[in-house]
Amino acid sequence: MKIKLLTAAVAAIATSQVFALAPTASYDLEVRVSGATAVDNQFQAYVEELCDPATLDSFYQPSDVARGFGCTVPGGSVAGIATDLDVLFMKNSSGSSAGVAPLPIKPACHF
Incomplete structure (x- = not known):
């Protein structure tokens, strides 16, 4: 009986997720970066370094080509930013040309 209860507790913990900012949150700013x-x-x-550690969430694409970070950047920690901002940082790592190739010859780079 104890093993079944322990298994159920571990399964409940493993399937639940806790986010500092919800994945569906509305962000004040989106920062997109691509390259190698x-x-x-x-x-x-x-x-x-920029984010309030209590609000930092990381999101990774299974192929590890793209990663994202959602957090609150505290007001005053960045010059010119007086109030807290919820920011989504996105990094696409599909190669050095991913940042410039879409401009002249390819469609938009998706994150």
Whole structure:
């Protein structure tokens, strides 16, 4: 009986998700960045530095080509920003040309 109860508790925890900002949240600002994977970790570190840690959520595409971060950037932490902003940062890492190729010859790059 205890094993069944433990299994049910673990399953309930594993299937539930807690988000600081809901995935359907309306963001004040969306920041889109694309390019090579070489800067992915630096981009993530910069986002983590800007964001209030209590509000930071990370979203990853299964192929790890795209990642997103939703958070609240506290007012005053960035020059010129006086109030808190809910920001969605998105990074597409499909290659160095992903940032410039869509401009002259390809359709918009999807995140």
